[in-house]
Amino acid sequence: MYSKLEYMFSKSCEYGLRAVIFIAQQSSLNNKVGMTTISEQINSPQAFTAKILQQLTRNNIVKSVKGPYGGFTIEEHMMDTKLSQIVSVLDGESIYKGCGLGLKQCDANSPCPLHFKFIEIRDNLKNMLESTSLKSVINDMSFDTLILKR
16 A cells, blocks of 8 residues: 555546646647547556546546547637646545545644645645646647656
8 A cells, every 4th residue: 555655646637637738738739639549648548548538528627529530639718727627626635635644643633743744745736736727737848858658
């Protein structure tokens, strides 16, 4: 079992963020992308990616276009979507709560050894996610060096 310090997001959220960033990059080039391409580019199982994208489509983060010229896209007005909205759809608000060591009972009255430092990390993460839009991620990245898989 991993502690929360070893990972910040669930696997679905990691894949979801990578997928949305890839779709946003392609949408900025006026391209729609299919499921196979997305799962290959983010190194994610296709069936798992499909479930994640279905959830993101239902929540109006990405748009799914059916048909031979279809695929996934992000409309221009949705490029202002904050990363926190994507995280909220996929992981809820749990990332901003809970103990860094995974203890059930940890708060200011009964803190774990990392409680106050972990709160600072969570607050910084929340601020970054709430202040970062898809548009800013795409604008800040060079298309040549956009790496979404290892």
